[in-house]
Amino acid sequence: MLYLKNLTYHPAASATAILKAVSLEFAPQKLGLVIGPSGSGKSTLLEILAGLAHKTSGEILWRDQVLTPSHLQQLGGLVFQFPERHFCGGTILEELRLGHPELRSEQMQQALSEVGLDHLPLQTAPQSLSGGQQRRLSLAVQLIRQPHLLLLDEPMAGLDWSMRRQLVNLLAKLKQHWSLLVVSHDAGELLAIADYCWTLNHGILQRVDPQGLAAQLQPPQSVLECL
Numbered sequence: 001m002l003y004l005k006n007l008t009y010h011p012a013a014s015a016t017a018i019l020k021a022v023s024l025e026f027a028p029q030k031l032g033l034v035i036g037p038s039g040s041g042k043s044t045l046l047e048i049l050a051g052l053a054h055k056t057s058g059e060i061l062w063r064d065q066v067l068t069p070s071h072l073q074q075l076g077g078l079v080f081q082f083p084e085r086h087f088c089g090g091t092i093l094e095e096l097r098l099g100h101p102e103l104r105s106e107q108m109q110q111a112l113s114e115v116g117l118d119h120l121p122l123q124t125a126p127q128s129l130s131g132g133q134q135r136r137l138s139l140a141v142q143l144i145r146q147p148h149l150l151l152l153d154e155p156m157a158g159l160d161w162s163m164r165r166q167l168v169n170l171l172a173k174l175k176q177h178w179s180l181l182v183v184s185h186d187a188g189e190l191l192a193i194a195d196y197c198w199t200l201n202h203g204i205l206q207r208v209d210p211q212g213l214a215a216q217l218q219p220p221q222s223v224l225e226c227l
């Protein structure tokens with residue numbers, strides 16, 4: 001179980017706190033969704049959970065252990081928004097091996113199989129993959145590290161509806177083995193697979209019921225009849 005207790009982030013350069021007494025609980029093998037508008041603090045929350053930014057106050061615990069940024073770097077695997085822009089390898093093999101030169105081919109095949117890319121030759125250039133396949137590869141890059149918590153920043157951004165649907169199915173499958181925390185400005189189709197949902201506004205996190213929110217966002221029947 002991951003616990004955030006009264007987490008606050010107030011960098012010196014900001015007049016107000018970016019995250020304000022954020023608390024949440026999150027069980028393993030679940031998908032948590034944080035929905036908030038641009039500038040609400042979503043990416044900052046992920047950066048803190050990935051150990052890349054340091055909280056100002058509050059606590060982060062895994063079960064009863066207090067987590068430091070270096071624990072968080074071990075525990076979490078962060079997939080940035082538009083992760084394909086950060087590919088450095090010339091091939092899938094190079095991309096997976098970056099930082100892991102010792103990686104065995106079975107480990108690579110296992111990670112690729114988790115994301116449905118095991119049919120592709122390892123010499124394939126990441127740039128030649130479709131947008132959806134590139135997102136899958138960026139997930140495989142994190143799975144190689146066997147993180148406890150996958151942190152995904154706007155995973156659907158820039159994908160067409162069919163790739164979005166495939167990615168939702170993949171995330172639903174991944175949560176059988178991993179815990180996933182997804183942040184997005186748009187609840188969209190992720191609500192259907194979310195076990196927990198929060199809204200984030202001006203750094204204030206509030207728990208909401210994913211089913212209740214999905215029902216609220218459903219277009220009224222009269223609109224559906226016009227489509």
Ligand SMILES: Nc1ncnc2c1ncn2[C@@H]1O[C@H](COP(=O)(O)OP(=O)(O)OP(=O)(O)O)[C@@H](O)[C@H]1O
Pocket residue numbers: 011012013014018036037038039040041042043044045185
């Ligand atoms: N170290 C910092 N110093 C000053 N301001 C910061 C710092 N880090 C983040 N901010 C500000 O905090 C606010 C929240 O940023 P953040 O990137 O977390 O928002 P977001 O919800 O992810 O937005 P978007 O959806 O547009 O990516 C922004 O106004 C940003 O400029």
